[in-house]
Amino acid sequence: MTTTERATPGQRAPRAITVRVNGEEIEGAVEPRTHLADFLREKAQLTGTHTSCHQGPCGACTVLVDGQSARSCLTLAVQADGAEITTVEGIADGSRLSLLQQAFIEHFGFQCGYCTPGMVVIGAEILAEAAAGAVFTRDDLRVRLSANLCRCTGYIGIVNAVEAALAAQARGESA
Amino acid sequence: MTAAEQITPDQRRLVGSRVPNRNGERFVRGAGRYTSDIHLPREATMALLRSPHARARIIEIDTSAAAALDGVYAIATGAELFDRIGPHGYLWDLPGQKVGSGRPLAHGEVRHVGEPLVAVVARDQYVAEDAVELIRVEYELLSPVNTPAQSLADNAPVLHPDWGDNVQVVATWPVEIPGLPTPPDPTQALAGAHLTVRETWTSSRITAASMEARAVVCDYAPGPALTLYTSTQAPHIVREEVGRMLGVAEHRIRVIAPHVGGAFGMKGVFYPEEALVPYFAMLLRRPVRWVEQRDESFVADTPSRAQEMDLEVGFDVDGRIVGLRARYSIDLGSAPSSCGAGTGWATGALLPGPYAVPAVDIVATGVVTDKSPLGAYRGFGQPEANFPLERTLDIAARQLGLDPAEIRRRNLVPAASMPFVTATGSVLDSGDYTEMLELMLARPSYQAALAERDAGRAAGRVLGLGLAMYNENTNFGPSGILPLIGVSTGGWDTASVRIEPDGTVRVVSSQTPMGQGIETAYAQAAADEFGVPLDAVTVAFGDTDSSHFTGYASGASRAAGIGGSSVLMAAGKVREKMRAIAAHLLEAAVDDVELTAGGLRVAGSGMDPMPLATVAKAAYQGGNLPEGMEPGLVAEAGYDPPGMAFSYGAVAALVEIGPETGTVRVRRLIFGHDCGTQLNPAIVEHQVIGGAVQGIGAALSEMLPYDEHGQPFARSFADYLLPQATDVPEIDLFHTEHPTPFTLNGAKGVGESGVIAAPSAIVNAIQDALPAGAAPITSIPVLPERVLAGLRGCRA
Ligand code: FES
Numbered sequence: 021m022t023t024t025e026r027a028t029p030g031q032r033a034p035r036a037i038t039v040r041v042n043g044e045e046i047e048g049a050v051e052p053r054t055h056l057a058d059f060l061r062e063k064a065q066l067t068g069t070h071t072s073c074h075q076g077p078c079g080a081c082t083v084l085v086d087g088q089s090a091r092s093c094l095t096l097a098v099q100a101d102g103a104e105i106t107t108v109e110g111i112a113d114g115s116r117l118s119l120l121q122q123a124f125i126e127h128f129g130f131q132c133g134y135c136t137p138g139m140v141v142i143g144a145e146i147l148a149e150a151a152a153g154a155v156f157t158r159d160d161l162r163v164r165l166s167a168n169l170c171r172c173t174g175y176i177g178i179v180n181a182v183e184a185a186l187a188a189q190a191r192g193e194s195a
Numbered sequence: 196m197t198a199a200e201q202i203t204p205d206q207r208r209l210v211g212s213r214v215p216n217r218n219g220e221r222f223v224r225g226a227g228r229y230t231s232d233i234h235l236p237r238e239a240t241m242a243l244l245r246s247p248h249a250r251a252r253i254i255e256i257d258t259s260a261a262a263a264l265d266g267v268y269a270i271a272t273g274a275e276l277f278d279r280i281g282p283h284g285y286l287w288d289l290p291g292q293k294v295g296s297g298r299p300l301a302h303g304e305v306r307h308v309g310e311p312l313v314a315v316v317a318r319d320q321y322v323a324e325d326a327v328e329l330i331r332v333e334y335e336l337l338s339p340v341n342t343p344a345q346s347l348a349d350n351a352p353v354l355h356p357d358w359g360d361n362v363q364v365v366a367t368w369p370v371e372i373p374g375l376p377t378p379p380d381p382t383q384a385l386a387g388a389h390l391t392v393r394e395t396w397t398s399s400r401i402t403a404a405s406m407e408a409r410a411v412v413c414d415y416a417p418g419p420a421l422t423l424y425t426s427t428q429a430p431h432i433v434r435e436e437v438g439r440m441l442g443v444a445e446h447r448i449r450v451i452a453p454h455v456g457g458a459f460g461m462k463g464v465f466y467p468e469e470a471l472v473p474y475f476a477m478l479l480r481r482p483v484r485w486v487e488q489r490d491e492s493f494v495a496d497t498p499s500r501a502q503e504m505d506l507e508v509g510f511d512v513d514g515r516i517v518g519l520r521a522r523y524s525i526d527l528g529s530a531p532s533s534c535g536a537g538t539g540w541a542t543g544a545l546l547p548g549p550y551a552v553p554a555v556d557i558v559a560t561g562v563v564t565d566k567s568p569l570g571a572y573r574g575f576g577q578p579e580a581n582f583p584l585e586r587t588l589d590i591a592a593r594q595l596g597l598d599p600a601e602i603r604r605r606n607l608v609p610a611a612s613m614p615f616v617t618a619t620g621s622v623l624d625s626g627d628y629t630e631m632l633e634l635m636l637a638r639p640s641y642q643a644a645l646a647e648r649d650a651g652r653a654a655g656r657v658l659g660l661g662l663a664m665y666n667e668n669t670n671f672g673p674s675g676i677l678p679l680i681g682v683s684t685g686g687w688d689t690a691s692v693r694i695e696p697d698g699t700v701r702v703v704s705s706q707t708p709m710g711q712g713i714e715t716a717y718a719q720a721a722a723d724e725f726g727v728p729l730d731a732v733t734v735a736f737g738d739t740d741s742s743h744f745t746g747y748a749s750g751a752s753r754a755a756g757i758g759g760s761s762v763l764m765a766a767g768k769v770r771e772k773m774r775a776i777a778a779h780l781l782e783a784a785v786d787d788v789e790l791t792a793g794g795l796r797v798a799g800s801g802m803d804p805m806p807l808a809t810v811a812k813a814a815y816q817g818g819n820l821p822e823g824m825e826p827g828l829v830a831e832a833g834y835d836p837p838g839m840a841f842s843y844g845a846v847a848a849l850v851e852i853g854p855e856t857g858t859v860r861v862r863r864l865i866f867g868h869d870c871g872t873q874l875n876p877a878i879v880e881h882q883v884i885g886g887a888v889q890g891i892g893a894a895l896s897e898m899l900p901y902d903e904h905g906q907p908f909a910r911s912f913a914d915y916l917l918p919q920a921t922d923v924p925e926i927d928l929f930h931t932e933h934p935t936p937f938t939l940n941g942a943k944g945v946g947e948s949g950v951i952a953a954p955s956a957i958v959n960a961i962q963d964a965l966p967a968g969a970a971p972i973t974s975i976p977v978l979p980e981r982v983l984a985g986l987r988g989c990r991a
């Protein structure tokens with residue numbers, strides 16, 4: 021019952037990596053088996069990225085790697101060397117919440133909040149795609165959001181939030 | 196803040212309005228603080244070796260290689276700890292129940308896959324897991340007891356030799372209550388019934404699967420002084436257990452529940468890791484952490500349901516229930532958790548649901564098997580009661596040629612009979628169940644669902660509509676009653692309210708938030724009580740050093756009604772004191788002083804209100820108070836409900852079946868709901884929706900199956916299928932409000948409502964979609980194979 025591979029001492033030799041996280045350069049020496057999620061939570065001390073399964077299915081650990089959503093529990097930290105990472109902590113513009121973050125609050129897109137970082141990050145990706153011209157129906161949103169699990173909300177508040185943020189973005193509102 | 200700015204008219208009635216969750220900004224920024232986010236200097240990490248076998252004798256454990264690994268600080272086996280850590284206690288302690296060793300690590304034998312048997316503490320998670328892999332255990336394999344039937348068989352191996360058999364407890368209804376007439380025996384009624392329906396119903400073993408797994412972090416200081424962070428619903432219970440098991444006085448232990456990432460009853464149970472982590476923290480004199488991994492959670496968290504019920508219900512010629520007989524087993528797993536057979540008890544006590552059942556004969560048998568111990572999960576025995584009865588009503592309706600709505604209409608407890616004492620001894624406090632049913636039937640969405648079903652069928656699609664009703668036992672419960680029903684603690688709850696020197700309000704509750712929104716609802720209540728804006732109120736909780744003792748903790752849908760009433764009581768005491776101080780300062784009679792938006796004033800005087808801060812300043816300065824008054828401005832209050840409160844509702848589901856695949860899609864869910872006064876309708880709405888979607892999972896996909904060797908099949912979210920965003924229909928939710936007389940705010944609980952009847956409505960809909968002659972679907976979840984068998988008209 022382990023989440024990590026056993027490694028021989030040679031394989032464990034730490035490697036130096038540099039990752040830009042939310043615009044800030046983070047350097048660290050990591051064992052090759054260290055997941056990006058652990059690197060972000062422990063080395064970068066950004067605990068907003070949550071892990072619920074460390075196995076791939078839940079999406080709680082979703083971050084943007086060079087603008088694309090990725091599961092940080094399935095990504096090795098060494099793979100992210102040189103990459104640009106956005107975590108939930110990097111979504112707001114300083115004191116101003118993004119449209120999407122505001123919509124999550126307004127539309128009750130969370131209860132316990134544990135899945136919320138992953139949902140906000142995948143939602144940010146959806147909004148970015150929409151800004152680049154993609155069109156999403158409510159059903160499309162359900163399909164996209166089904167990448168991530170939420171046990172509390174029954175998803176309706178989350179779908180409502182993303183839909184509302186898309187509409188606000190389309191109206192040209194800014195955060 | 197000046198008095199004039201303190202409040203605007205639209206802020207005055209916060210209770211009852213859709214105030215957004217107060218944690219919003221924290222959570223959307225990723226600034227929540229969950230147990231696993233907490234790191235302490237010099238911390239070590241614990242990992243556990245768990246049994247790979249369902250049942251085996253432990254011959255030898257060799258930890259030498261693990262101990263030799265660099266970075267390993269401590270290792271202990273169950274045998275080594277047996278005398279160092281005592282047994283856990285039981286919140287649910289039914290009369291005559293038998294218990295296991297209650298120790299956190301197995302010794303002698305292992306009794307389920309995943310049972311912890313060796314604990315390792317090391318530098319970090321990676322080293323701890325490496326060390327676990329180096330432990331060698333020699334087992335003598337024994338054949339496992341997989342099912343209640345095997346467990347009860349004559350020649351079954353006895354899991355706990357001192358028990359004599361595998362029966363943990365037996366509970367029966369009706370219950371003789373001294374001073375009340377002897378309850379009727381249904382034997383005659385059933386014998387004389389026009390129709391009896393008898394089937395065996397199965398509610399599979401399922402699990403809460405909160406997105407945050409469990410975690411425990413313990414800080415250590417000499418004394419010892421322990422600070423335990425744990426993802427729990429019950430900080431005080433954890434403190435009590437840790438104290439007793441480790442022999443540390445409770446005042447030396449502080450338990451903090453930080454943000455809790457979902458719990459649903461599962462985290463109301465006391466767990467072995469909550470004793471092991473502080474044990475090692477004391478041993479090593481350093482902080483120790485343990486973070487549960489997801490694969491562990493499927494064997495280490497307590498699941499729930501796991502009942503099989505033989506139910507016989509008799510009806511008269513008009514479809515009225517004349518009596519009910521039930522024999523059922525609760526598969527408790529290898530030994531009772533701290534929750535014991537509580538869910539099984541609730542099933543029996545609440546089996547009649549919202550219906551007037553004149554006579555019952557119920558026997559519940561809790562048995563042990565080689566599976567993970569059973570605990571609690573949202574619904575707590577009530578879905579297990581609802582499914583058999585609601586399915587039975589549909590079967591009876593069909594046989595009697597009645598509409599499913601009509602048979603329910605004829606059996607619901609009439610509003611005029613409230614409060615109503617059920618044949619199992621529960622008191623239904625209030626409500627109009629018939630009105631709820633009629634509202635459902637008249638609902639445009641219900642009519643649309645009917646039309647959609649009929650039109651779809653005409654077009655050759657496979658559609659069905661199902662109805663189910665329920666009531667939910669909430670505000671659990673009066674402290675005088677709890678010991679009589681096997682609960683070892685009181686059912687009251689406490690809050691304190693303090694006006695800070697600057698006039699802001701601080702509420703401290705002994706309830707623990709876990710996503711249910713109580714921090715928001717309590718703030719609304721307190722803001723209204725003092726006429727201040729929401730921002731002027733903070734609500735603190737989840738810390739035994741500040742939160743007051745509570746027995747049953749957060750669970751059993753008791754936060755809104757019982758916790759909320761205690762907030763009102765405490766606020767009332769503070770308000771009275773403020774009025775007395777203001778009267779003194781204003782040289783007026785206390786009776787003439789009112790608390791209004793913006794402060795206190797002499798009623799009808801037209802004066803500007805005296806700000807709360809002015810009164811608070813006087814209270815804390817202390818030199819100019821009414822004769823004999825204590826300085827300060829704080830009050831504590833405990834509310835013990837005189838009775839439980841029953842929320843209730845009706846659920847209709849429209850399902851469509853894929854004729855080739857057997858997959859079931861819930862196309863519409865219509866939910867009528869009454870939880871008395873709604874403190875925050877948006878929170879209520881989302882609680883119901885979240886619960887109903889969990890009900891979809893229970894109906895269609897979630898189960899924890901075991902093979903014949905006692906090996907669990909589900910060890911990840913790839914095997915245990917939670918509903919996804921694509922599985923959820925649009926939900927039409929409507930409300931009535933019949934306040935309970937048994938709380939100060941009229942609120943009944945809401946947390947468990949959604950999950951109780953949704954599975955029944957969905958299965959009734961599936962049955963409705965199948966050919967008329969198809970055998971009844973008698974177990975949940977209903978997997979595609981079963982649906983296909985039904986479509987072919989045979990029984991799976
Ligand atoms: S934690 Fe990464 S997918 Fe679950």
Ligand code: FES
Binds near residue numbers: 131132134456
């Ligand atoms: S809000 Fe709790 S898991 Fe989504």
